[in-house]
Amino acid sequence: MRADECRIWRERIGALVLGQLDGDERTATEAHLDGCPECRAEAAALAPVAAMLSRADPERLTPAPAPPAYLGDRIARRIAAERRVARRRHVRLGLALGAVAAAATAAVLIAVVASGPSSAPSETVAFRALPNDASAQATLEPRPWGTAVNVRVRGFRPGTLCTVWLRLANGVKVTAGSFRYVYDGESDEAGLSAAVAPGDATEIGLRAGSKTFVAPLPPDSAATSSVQ
Amino acid sequence: MTHDVGVREAYAAHSGELYGFAMRSLEDPGLAEEAVQDTFLRAWRAADRFDPELGSLRTWLFAILRNVIIDLGRARATRPTLGGELPDVGHEPFEDVLLNWQVEEALRRIGEQHRRVLVETYLRGRPYAEVAAELGVPEGTIKSRVYYGLRALRNALEEMGYEG
Numbered sequence: 001m002r003a004d005e006c007r008i009w010r011e012r013i014g015a016l017v018l019g020q021l022d023g024d025e026r027t028a029t030e031a032h033l034d035g036c037p038e039c040r041a042e043a044a045a046l047a048p049v050a051a052m053l054s055r056a057d058p059e060r061l062t063p064a065p066a067p068p069a070y071l072g073d074r075i076a077r078r079i080a081a082e083r084r085v086a087r088r089r090h091v092r093l094g095l096a097l098g099a100v101a102a103a104a105t106a107a108v109l110i111a112v113v114a115s116g117p118s119s120a121p122s123e124t125v126a127f128r129a130l131p132n133d134a135s136a137q138a139t140l141e142p143r144p145w146g147t148a149v150n151v152r153v154r155g156f157r158p159g160t161l162c163t164v165w166l167r168l169a170n171g172v173k174v175t176a177g178s179f180r181y182v183y184d185g186e187s188d189e190a191g192l193s194a195a196v197a198p199g200d201a202t203e204i205g206l207r208a209g210s211k212t213f214v215a216p217l218p219p220d221s222a223a224t225s226s227v228q
Numbered sequence: 229m230t231h232d233v234g235v236r237e238a239y240a241a242h243s244g245e246l247y248g249f250a251m252r253s254l255e256d257p258g259l260a261e262e263a264v265q266d267t268f269l270r271a272w273r274a275a276d277r278f279d280p281e282l283g284s285l286r287t288w289l290f291a292i293l294r295n296v297i298i299d300l301g302r303a304r305a306t307r308p309t310l311g312g313e314l315p316d317v318g319h320e321p322f323e324d325v326l327l328n329w330q331v332e333e334a335l336r337r338i339g340e341q342h343r344r345v346l347v348e349t350y351l352r353g354r355p356y357a358e359v360a361a362e363l364g365v366p367e368g369t370i371k372s373r374v375y376y377g378l379r380a381l382r383n384a385l386e387e388m389g390y391e392g
Contacts, residue, residue: 011368014375018350049382052390055324056331058351061343064248064336071247071261072239075268079235082269 006039013043017050081142084199136206136213138164146195149176153190153208156181162208166194166201166217173205181208235272242289243268245333245388249290252329253297253322266296286389294322334384342377345370 009032015021016029033040139150151164163178177192194201198217205214246267250260270292271278278288335343348359349370360367 011372011375014378015371017378018374020349020356020374046378046382049378049385052327052331052385053335053346053350053378053381055328056335056347056351057328058347060252060332061335061347064244064333065251065257065260067243067247067264068257068261071264072236072243075239075265076236078265078269079272082272 006036009033009036009039010042013039013046017043017046018053081197081199136208138204138206140198140201140204140217142198143193146193147176147198147201149192149194149204151176151179151190151192151206153181153206156208158182160209162190162206164190164192164207165205166196167203167205167214168196168200169202174201234275235268238271238285238289239268242286245286246289246293248333249326249329250293250297252332253325254300259300263293263296263300266299267293270296284389290326294326298322330385330388330390331381334381334388334390337384337387338377338380342373342380345373346377346381349374 009029012021012025012029013033016026021029033043135155136151136153138152139148141148141150147166149164149166151162153162156162158181160181161178162181164176165173166176167173174194174196176194177190179190179192201217203214203216205212207213243264247260247264250263251257254260254263267289271289274292278285335346344363345359348354348362349356356367356370360370363370
């Protein structure tokens with residue numbers, strides 16, 4: 001309707017909703033809106049925009065800073081690193097414990113479970129029925145400074161000194177820490193740490209008392225290997 | 229989001245806005261990078277929980293960024309400071325900062341002529357006559373640009389997902 005006539009009024013709607021029209025012009029524009037549903041609708045559509053506009057700080061309108069170019073690659077690398085360890089890995093190692101455990105024969109089960117975001121809950125499978133099971137389970141999680149190694153052992157003689165390390169491909173042993181096994185029914189997990197990325201370690205070792213147990217960390221995270 | 233490609237696409241589409249907002253909120257390039265990185269890492273970890281039927285990817289990423297910024301603010305509040313004043317995080321309600329930033333971002337996206345008249349006549353409250361003289365155009369042109377500027381601003385806000 002009356003497109004040409006409305007055009008003149010319409011261009012005043014912006015100033016109207018921003019409260020920029022003075023006396024007569026404002027009255028005249030409002031009078032037009034009263035009789036013109038289209039222009040009224042346009043004013044109603046722009047009013048919330050005018051309200052929003054007041055939120056802007058004119059000093060902050062310089063071009064928004066762009067993220068640095070390296071950030072995208074850095075995030076991609078972090079995700080790739082997490083994915084590598086996120087896949088659940090089981091490494092089984094069966095050994096006679098002898099002097100370590102009170103029982104004559106027991107077994108150590110070292111399950112390396114990367115508790116990543118997309119992995120299923122960790123799962124440890126006993127591979128041999130034993131009268132007195134000893135078990136050790138390590139969880140490796142990537143950290144900015146290296147690897148968090150949480151070790152949970154069971155079935156050792158109380159007071160047994162345990163040391164844990166990760167071995168690199170070049171043979172270098174990086175200590176993760178030591179603890180004494182004292183099972184009090186609750187806090188039987190030792191939080192250790194090693195200054196290597198989980199992906200760089202090829203082997204995890206546990207020395208309990210006079211016995212040493214090692215389990216390879218497969219480079220292909222999806223692989224499951226077992227050593228008897 | 230579960231594949232690298234998904235993350236890369238999401239990053240290409242939204243990292244600029246997320247970073248811009250993180251900078252607006254945190255006022256520190258290092259913290260803003262950290263916030264954007266955490267946002268995409270958390271998004272990747274929680275990709276299973278993203279439901280496009282509940283909202284856009286952009287909205288979801290901003291919701292994650294919101295939590296990241298709140299966590300950063302908490303961490304900083306408990307960290308001892310050495311001498312220098314750190315900018316306050318979260319002294320303005322987050323939703324307010326987000327809305328303010330959205331309008332500023334929308335203003336950046338509209339044409340220079342439109343932005344200029346909205347900023348000068350409305351945000352800086354200068355008379356039409358003064359702005360018209362400065363730009364060398366009639367006052368009626370300023371009025372018309374204010375109108376088309378508001379329309380452009382509405383479109384820009386809608387493109388950014390604002391439903392006012």
